[in-house]
Amino acid sequence: MKLKESVVAIRKISQVALLGMGMMTLPLANADESSCSPFTPLVKGQEDFVYVWTLGVKGIGDESDKLVTVDVNPKSKAYGKVIAKTSVGGRGEAHHMGFTDDRKFMWAGALDSNKIFIFDVATNPAKPKLVKTINNFVPKTGLVGPHTFYATPGRMVVAALSNAKDHGGQTGLAVYTNAGEYVATYPMPTTNGGDGFGYDVAINPNKNAMLTTAFTGWNNYMADLGKLVKDPEAMKQFGNTTVMWDYKSMKPLKIFNTPGAALEARWSFKPGDNWAVTTTALTSNIFVYKQDDKGEWQQHKVGTIGDPAKIPLPVDIALIPDGKGMWINTFMDGTTRFWDMTDPLNPKETYTKKIGSQVNMVSPSFDGTRVYYTTSLLGNWDMKGKADEQFLKMYHWDGKELKPGFEIDFYKEKLGRAHHMKFQVRDLKTLQPLQATVESKTKVASN
Amino acid sequence: MWLPSRFVFILAVSLLGLATFSSVWFLAGCGEIFSPNDQTESFFHETTNAKPGSGLPKPGTYKLERIFQVPAYQVLDSKGEVQSLSKYTQGKLTLLTFFYQRCSDVNGCPYAIGVFHSVKDKLEKHKMSQAVRLVNISFDPERDTPVMMAGLEKQMKGTSQPENRVEWNFVTTPSVNHLLPLIDAFGQNVDIELDPKTGDQTLTYQHVLKVFLIDEKGSVREIYSTSYLDAEILLNDIKTLLLEQKDILN
Numbered sequence: 001m002k003l004k005e006s007v008v009a010i011r012k013i014s015q016v017a018l019l020g021m022g023m024m025t026l027p028l029a030n031a032d033e034s035s036c037s038p039f040t041p042l043v044k045g046q047e048d049f050v051y052v053w054t055l056g057v058k059g060i061g062d063e064s065d066k067l068v069t070v071d072v073n074p075k076s077k078a079y080g081k082v083i084a085k086t087s088v089g090g091r092g093e094a095h096h097m098g099f100t101d102d103r104k105f106m107w108a109g110a111l112d113s114n115k116i117f118i119f120d121v122a123t124n125p126a127k128p129k130l131v132k133t134i135n136n137f138v139p140k141t142g143l144v145g146p147h148t149f150y151a152t153p154g155r156m157v158v159a160a161l162s163n164a165k166d167h168g169g170q171t172g173l174a175v176y177t178n179a180g181e182y183v184a185t186y187p188m189p190t191t192n193g194g195d196g197f198g199y200d201v202a203i204n205p206n207k208n209a210m211l212t213t214a215f216t217g218w219n220n221y222m223a224d225l226g227k228l229v230k231d232p233e234a235m236k237q238f239g240n241t242t243v244m245w246d247y248k249s250m251k252p253l254k255i256f257n258t259p260g261a262a263l264e265a266r267w268s269f270k271p272g273d274n275w276a277v278t279t280t281a282l283t284s285n286i287f288v289y290k291q292d293d294k295g296e297w298q299q300h301k302v303g304t305i306g307d308p309a310k311i312p313l314p315v316d317i318a319l320i321p322d323g324k325g326m327w328i329n330t331f332m333d334g335t336t337r338f339w340d341m342t343d344p345l346n347p348k349e350t351y352t353k354k355i356g357s358q359v360n361m362v363s364p365s366f367d368g369t370r371v372y373y374t375t376s377l378l379g380n381w382d383m384k385g386k387a388d389e390q391f392l393k394m395y396h397w398d399g400k401e402l403k404p405g406f407e408i409d410f411y412k413e414k415l416g417r418a419h420h421m422k423f424q425v426r427d428l429k430t431l432q433p434l435q436a437t438v439e440s441k442t443k444v445a446s447n
Numbered sequence: 448m449w450l451p452s453r454f455v456f457i458l459a460v461s462l463l464g465l466a467t468f469s470s471v472w473f474l475a476g477c478g479e480i481f482s483p484n485d486q487t488e489s490f491f492h493e494t495t496n497a498k499p500g501s502g503l504p505k506p507g508t509y510k511l512e513r514i515f516q517v518p519a520y521q522v523l524d525s526k527g528e529v530q531s532l533s534k535y536t537q538g539k540l541t542l543l544t545f546f547y548q549r550c551s552d553v554n555g556c557p558y559a560i561g562v563f564h565s566v567k568d569k570l571e572k573h574k575m576s577q578a579v580r581l582v583n584i585s586f587d588p589e590r591d592t593p594v595m596m597a598g599l600e601k602q603m604k605g606t607s608q609p610e611n612r613v614e615w616n617f618v619t620t621p622s623v624n625h626l627l628p629l630i631d632a633f634g635q636n637v638d639i640e641l642d643p644k645t646g647d648q649t650l651t652y653q654h655v656l657k658v659f660l661i662d663e664k665g666s667v668r669e670i671y672s673t674s675y676l677d678a679e680i681l682l683n684d685i686k687t688l689l690l691e692q693k694d695i696l697n
Contacts, residue, residue: 039675101655101672152670153672154634184512205674208502248504249510
């Protein structure tokens with residue numbers, strides 16, 4: 001499927017029962033599916049595949065960054081096995097990825113080469129195909145380190161980490177069409193308390209609000225972690241702000257002081273919730289964002305993760321479907337932590353489990369009963385020697401205990417470092433929008 | 448009945464107020480001059496109850512980027528005559544969406560038609576009918592023939608006077624082969640499903656419905672998907688583009 005010729009798929013269906021039905025009316029969703037954009041249809045049932053954006057490692061396999069497809073449907077004969085590998089040729093610090101608004105294409109970025117790879121994940125979801133590579137991200141945008149790929153209607157927002165002038169932390173957001181054409185760049189604010197740093201982006205369309213977080217520039221994220229932490233000047237070059245934006249105008253509404261590099265940004269999409277959450281890597285705090293009675297966004301420091309003095313390094317987070325719980329991974333101790341978010345302003349840690357010597361990403365299924373983990377943070381930040389475990393692990397979650405499902409050793413399989421995960425289904429007709437009822441559409445008007 | 452009762456609900460949504468704005472005299476599209484009058488001024492004056500950060504920014508305070516240029520294609524009008532698509536996408540602001548008449552998903556095509564009705568009513572109420580056109584292009588050229596399109600155009604006219612009626616065009620294409628490059632150009636995904644027994648098309652066109660706001664020069668300036676489509680948002684963006692025209696012409 002070519003990128004420009006792919007929007008139409010002619011597909012056989014099993015019966016003619018759909019005659020006259022048109023599009024199906026879909027139920028109101030309660031939450032996001034891990035970190036997907038609210039504009040992207042979701043996998044609300046059993047996921048068939050997990051894609052793992054994997055960093056190539058010298059001396060392992062073909063040494064290239066690659067998109068690895070794992071069959072995760074328990075009814076499949078290939079359950080728990082790698083069924084496809086799509087190498088992109090070379091190593092560029094593979095990091096995060098995101099679906100387009102129709103979930104037919106996956107954009108995957110490389111933080112060092114600054115390449116953006118676009119995979120067709122609809123024609124044959126079991127075997128993604130690289131259909132386009134954006135090679136001119138830096139000259140087009142002035143930015144470096146394409147990190148987050150977030151769908152909006154017909155477009156992708158790309159949140160970067162750095163810039164082309166000094167490879168420091170000043171950065172911004174770039175917007176592309178789904179076809180990969182550049183549209184615009186929006187710098188992170190550097191006035192009114194803004195420090196210009198960036199990392200993640202998350203949008204709440206019902207509130208016309210967009211939250212961005214702040215990490216560090218190329219000079220730091222490509223440095224060896226052991227050397228970096230001993231360099232006091234370099235350690236000052238981490239973001240200490242988060243920004244709530246007016247999504248429509250792409251203008252900052254309010255800049256918050258959020259010390260210690262806030263990473264992942266997530267909204268609870270449970271109807272009526274309208275709060276967002278992030279965690280800080282260096283200070284181990286949880287921050288929640290809610291509007292006050294006057295409609296102004298406020299930041300609340302609501303919790304501390306582990307012992308901040310030991311710098312457990314909170315990394316990925318994932319809200320569960322009803323917005324009442326959140327998984328938080330701490331990289332340095334390889335531990336996953338479940339926090340009860342029933343009262344988001346007073347969350348409580350209720351469960352911990354060591355997943356491995358290091359752990360980075362966590363992705364729960366939409367119903368929350370399956371939880372997937374991967375290991376790699378950054379090529380030069382991962383553990384060394386035996387502690388450098390690289391795996392995909394799946395667990396069953398019954399609300400009390402994580403029980404092992406399957407595990408794939410990414411070094412043993414000669415794949416590389418396992419980083420970002422996304423789910424996909426074999427039949428894209430089964431995808432469902434996050435918000436589908438007419439009643440929900442009144443929210444902007446009634447706010 | 449194709450027009451569901453929820454249109455009443457949508458109309459109610461559309462009647463909610465919009466952002467306060469200073470008195471505006473402006474020009475729009477094709478050299479058509481809007482003389483200021485009570486109705487047009489009130490179009491920009493109406494206030495919104497949205498709070499800062501929880502609703503929409505004021506019209507004219509933000510920029511809508513040029514996302515892509517509508518490419519040159521040909522379509523069939525409701526008389527069955529071949530027309531350049533630019534006839535329907537240039538000269539004034541355009542709200543365009545793809546649809547098919549048999550679509551029965553209340554959150555799909557009918558919902559978008561309902562939102563278009565709300566926009567139409569608002570524009571006509573404020574004597575702004577010449578500022579914007581509405582365009583529906585069919586996914587289903589086999590069944591949505593020019594005759595069917597003519598029927599829909601007639602149905603959508605409503606009770607407004609001809610001189611104060613928003614132009615609403617329903618167009619189709621000669622065949623699926625003509626249609627495919629057009630919807631590709633817009634990035635409008637659709638799955639056309641086939642009956643495995645006969646190989647024939649079913650009547651289902653599964654798609655994530657999108658609405659495109661196009662400026663008077665044929666440039667797409669905003670894209671909306673149905674899950675978050677709202678008449679108030681469309682009107683806000685329409686005002687912003689009208690104010691942009693005014694700024695350019697001044």
